[in-house]
């Protein structure tokens with residue numbers, strides 16, 4: 001039996017004047033999965049999210065969210081969504097707990113229900129100790145966790161997170177990923193936009209790689225890497241302007257030249273490195289690593305994700 005997707009887009013388009021920010025994309029998000037939009041700044045990820053969140057009307061194509069049309073049933077859909085915007089918009093005048101409770105009251109939930117829910121969400125966000133504190137002095141990671149906790153007040157079926165860990169330090173990011181992973185285990189469907197390939201690999205069951213308003217590729221992180229990259233990558237670092245790819249061009253399936261590096265896409269990085277040394281290639285440093293979604297993006301677009 002097939003289960004209807006929670007989000008279904010066909011030819012979905014967003015135009016700002018003559019400019020097409022989202023240029024006719026097709027996708028489906030299935031219940032219980034973590035679905036990602038990976039792409040650089042300006043790829044059209046937020047514009048797509050805002051259409052799914054029913055806060056920005058589509059300019060063309062079809063869109064169904066929870067089986068309904070955002071144009072017709074926006075408020076009904078929004079009641080079942082949790083939205084974590086790119087910028088935290090917490091109320092600095094209120095305490096941590098009050099931020100949750102006041103938001104809960106917007107959904108018309110009873111005082112008692114909202115109080116109990118806030119206690120549960122403070123625990124989830126690891127903010128119980130800070131419940132009575134003001135928001136302003138919280139760290140960036142704590143504010144993000146509070147924003148996520150707040151988005152869960154109405155027990156959403158679908159949680160939309162726009163760049164959830166941008167600007168956070170590595171420890172705060174890992175804690176946030178752990179919380180999002182728990183939500184997924186509890187059956188919440190997640191949609192995440194990100195320009196971090198490690199975030200996409202950590203969190204997403206399936207993702208689309210977006211560039212210039214279009215979907216360049218779709219699949220699980222593993223599928224995308226298998227399809228568009230090699231098992232290993234040999235990185236050879238040179239002083240800027242000193243990298244000559246010719247002596248290593250045949251040491252892998254493909255070679256990419258970046259401003260400070262040459263990347264050799266190969267099945268056996270160590271063997272390629274030994275061969276490069278035998279030919280007298282002398283990089284400042286070298287590294288053999290596995291392929292990542294960054295390599296997929298480079299292959300698809302000729303550019304790096306974060307310039």
Ligand SMILES: Nc1ncnc2c1ncn2[C@@H]1O[C@H](COP(=O)(O)OP(=O)(O)OP(=O)(O)O)[C@@H](O)[C@H]1O
Pocket residue numbers: 016019021039040041042043044045046047048163
């Ligand atoms: N309200 C608007 N009016 C005009 N152009 C817009 C508007 N919103 C977005 N754009 C343009 O649409 C394109 C896609 O923007 P969008 O915010 O969707 O990208 P993104 O992939 O989410 O990137 P970012 O991570 O920077 O938000 C950009 O070129 C942006 O300048």
